[in-house]
Amino acid sequence: MKFQRPLILLPLLFAVVFDGETIEGAPPLWCAAAAGHLAVVKLLVRHSANVNSITKTNSTPLRAACFDGHFDIVKFLIEHHADIEIANRHGHTCLMIVCYKGHIKIAKYLLGLKADVNRKSVKGNTALHDCAESGSLEIMKLLLQHGARIEVDSYGMTPLLAASVTGHSHIVEYFKQHVGLVSRKDMVDAMELLGATYVDKKRDMMGALSLWRQAMEERFEDGKPPLPKSVPLMTVAAYNDAREVLTLDELEELVSDPDEIRMQALLIRERILGPVHPDTSYFVRYRGAVYADAGQFDRCISLWNYALDMQQKILEPMNPMTQSSLFSFTELFSFMISEHSRFRNSNSGGRGGRQIPPVAYDDILHVFEKALRELSLGMAHPTAVECSNLLGHMHRTMVLTMNICCLLARHQAFLSKQQSDRLFQYTEKLVQMAPVGNKGYTLLHIACARDSSVAKRYSVCQFPAPELVTLLLRAGHAPNVRDLEGNTALHVAALAKPCTPALARALLDGGVHLDLVNRHDKRFEQLLQDQKVHDLLNAARHTTLMCLAARTINKHSLPYKGVIPARLESFVAMH
Structure with a gap:
């Protein structure tokens, strides 16, 4: 008899894209169940794959099969002891997902197995809510027959109101005809x-x-x-x-x-x-x-400010919805400035022949003030947002705030003295907050990074932004602050592809040191790509005898600690 080596399943986990969403930590059985490959599911289970294995979001293979309605896989997994009540990180069970997706055959099967019809998610919604939101009337009838109760979720929403919000009039009509349900x-x-x-x-x-x-x-x-x-x-x-x-x-x-x-x-x-x-x-x-x-921009700005005020009062600091509002304002103001400038220069109409009115810079200042408030609240209550992505929320809010500030800094010629004074006061307040984002980036690093632009369709606020750099440094930003890689803003500017003379001058005139090395012993001139330092600036003008001496010590690895005054040791080390 020929010896056959047994199949050994390693505990592999994958990051897969399913229905447009990236699923982290997906076991092979989850992938097979989600894709509808029954034969592969059977093979994996036969070789001892855990039927209740989970992804990073606590989704099981059974839930993955329920999502796209793979009934044969659902039945097979349950027959092999898959737990129908394991919920994902949002508290959504298998019954909830089939209700939302409208898979009535699986819903009947799960209800026959006594699935909990009144189970609540983290936000308090039940399977009835999912039916109402998706318009699955027949499944909703089944749930009611199996004892489903009309409950309210954390927003105070009943299934009836959920149907109204999503526009499912047939669900609303059903409740209307069945007196006593609501x-x-x-x-x-x-x-x-x-x-x-x-x-x-x-x-x-x-x-x-x-x-x-x-x-x-x-x-x-x-x-x-x-x-x-x-x-x-x-x-x-x-x-x-x-x-x-x-x-x-x-x-x-x-x-x-x-x-x-x-x-x-x-x-x-x-x-x-x-x-x-x-x-x-x-x-x-x-x-x-x-x-x-x-073309009714004043009505738009008024409504968006009202929505932003509402979000800042209700939502936790740096919530993605509030960030979305700040992003929308950035795009709107960029569009208005861009189109009005185009009209003024060409003496023709804006988009579709429509003249775009000039932006009111007080409106931008008003939104800038709200962006500062959002950043301040986020820094004061760092646990208010999801800890796993706290730095990401902070960085995104910093970038949005800097884009709004950039619109003002780049158009200071159009500001009144009172507006300029307010801009400077707000920028001083922003600088004093000293927020830090991804990679240890400060506000100055963000001002010098090309990927900081959020309204990329319009040229009015593209990064790097020399005017913004000047404003930040004039407002007291530390010039030589470093990120986690030891890069100053000048190092970041070197990677801007290309670095402009205006940007280099703004940094150096503001006190950024030309000769500092990062953690990889790289200076500004060594990081320039397809550019020469003399094309950007007069290096000799920004190099002192102390800089040359420090570079010489490091070049020849000369011992200096304990030899030179202690206050100079850090200066040499930076070179």
């Missing part, structure tokens, strides 16, 4: 919220008005206690001081005013969802973007 007030809120979704997602204003009319009639239906709206006394300037309609007559007057209908949608969403829900600020920003596309 309260009368919840049903009214759902119809009003669905109407707001019709305005912003479906662009169906007549459909929205019809839903709002039904809700208003239900609020004041004869024989039932009235359900008056609870609206704030103060109006919102960003909403053009619009007030939410309170009667059917007021509602009918909206027909002739599309813009007022749009404001009603924002008011309704904020009243029902509250400022904490991500959709509230998202749709304020969306409406602002629509106004910008129509």
